[in-house]
Amino acid sequence: MSQITKRIHVSVNNADKNDYFITDISAATSRRNGRVAASESNRIRLLGMVVFFTTVIVFFTSDVDFTTWVPMKHTKKDIERKEYPIQMLQDVPTVAEIESTLQREYRRIHGDSIEDMARVRLHSLAHTYALTYKLIHELQKQQIHVTLTFGSHLGALRHHGVIPFEEKDVDLAVFSTNTSKIKRAIRATLRTQPHLNLTFSEAYFGFQIPATKELQTYIDVWMFKNDASQTTCVGHQLPDKSCKKWYRDFHDKPPPIYRHDAWFPFRTELFGTERVPIPATNIPIESFHFDDGGPNFWNKTCGPDRRWWEKGQKWLQVDMRERKCSHKYNAYPFVFKKANGIEQLRQGSVVIHEVDGVSLHT
Template sequence: MIRVCLKPNSLFRNIFLVSLLIQTFIILSIILTRKDFMNEYNNYTFIEYQLKEGTELIYSYRYKKYPDDLHFPILKDVISINRDNIGIDPKQIGMKYPESENFKQVVMYHFQPIITGEERTLLLFTFQTFINICRRYKLTYFLTYGSLLGSYRHHGIVPWDDDIDVFMNETEKRKVILTLGNVPGFELSHLQNYQWKFYPRFYNTLLGFKHRWPFVDIFFFGENNTHVWDNTSTSSVVDPVEVYRKSEIFPLVSRPFEGLLLLAPCNVHTIMKVMFTEHDWCESNRYWHKLEKRSPRPGKVLCAELYFLYPFVFRSSKGNSSVIVEQLQLRGRTMKTYEFKNQCETLKY
């Protein structure tokens, strides 16, 4: 047997060298990791959100744009909002009630937009943030109620609407809280037996409420093996006896909405007939979400009476095939065309 004896000085020197090598390795790893992180960081682009009060900047945040994120074409990479311009009373926007009984002027009064361009920008930015969080964390959502109607009739927000409506799965409520409830610059209101609301913080709108405007209105659906229904509350906006066949909702398909293709029920035509029985008629807002109160100027006309004012979707069949063609038109001019293979297949150009 060979015995190796180390002198104390030699032993301490070897321990010191090993320790020095380990520390050097750790420092190099940190430097290389930081370099990789900075390279990755520099490869990302960002959306900068600025909230101002007058000329003073009171909040700013940079949101990283992930490769799979969706972005509304109308939104720029810098979203600058003046807090003083959000939550304006609709009575202060647009025209007053016409003195004469000119039919076209009366229609324009009842169906004029109730949000400004800056408010619309903030609403779409809020919805864009919501969509991308859902996509990253694989949360189920799809357009419903007024927003589904907007996609069906206008390929976007109903021109006189002021919020966004989506359905989410009631089994994912906890995951919704953990994700949408932790987005910088936004908050999630999750009251029991009521729609949840995802909205930007730091605004002075709806000060008497636990949420702010603008918001994404979140409804929750229940389901079994065959049917789907609104299970948000016992006083849902949908009659509790009204349910949908699961095959009319799933698989979800993509529909046009403000320049993007967003998830919606696969048989949107049938769903529209259930939600809005008189779908040839257009009804102005009965409720102002931005003020959380009933509208003093409801109106109802055949949608054809509004063709001169807003873009509408017109449908036709493509020859003898099952393809449905949707054209967004304004005063006879086609703005965009989409084609569906059939009611329950993914939308394509």
């Protein structure tokens, strides 16, 4: 007797990976050489009918909620992707306003005086946040869904901002391949800070606003594409310019394919001085190279999982014991969650601010 196991994937909130199993029992009959008596043939037919109807009864009386069953091969007929309205980022503060807030928080840690190097860094960071907020706003005006992704998603959750160590960029995911609209949004953003003389260029994955002497953080815009139930990074979808090529060159693997509800509907989290969209779940960072120890490990390990060895011209793995976030608590700000849902940004024993935790982007 053979046993066939069928996995049924159930769609649940927050992309929980709950699986239900149904066992389909079928009788395997062996044929004897030579003639088979008519009576034996009839018994086999009868046994087959019993097994068939038993299987049907088991299938339809099991505990699985078939109203939420998602077939393994998705088609638009099977499951339609929900359309979520774009919630515009309303508050786009000036560089001066952002810088004033950053300096005020810096003084809570270091006292009234601000060293020249720190002042330059805060000024550059204020420009980065101002450009990020403006770019999100301009992309939304083009009716393009946009959210923080990768290291910026991680930074918002863990630091309420750009990761303060070993991070040189802001990552945005745009769910559109309309390059004309994306370019229009980028140009409108750069016009708000003409004195920086910023430019942008195409990259494998989308577009990049490069760093300059005054803007020390570059901005990457990753182009994603949705189908009825899944989403993945596609970039420009050209043989020499795509997310597939970028992932193959840098990580030796194809770009991850996500369930649509791993990203949508967006939540919001503090990033700098303003709340901005982040994905619906943390799956996009738990499945990326920030995490090599399972779900939520990104909140315990800090720093990249590999380091470039210039002399040997190759990547070296970094042991997780070297990457414990607790080693950095006194040197950098970290988010700590309180029992009432409040998120507290703290460096050492100094509380920098308290805000409401992650919320749905409504």
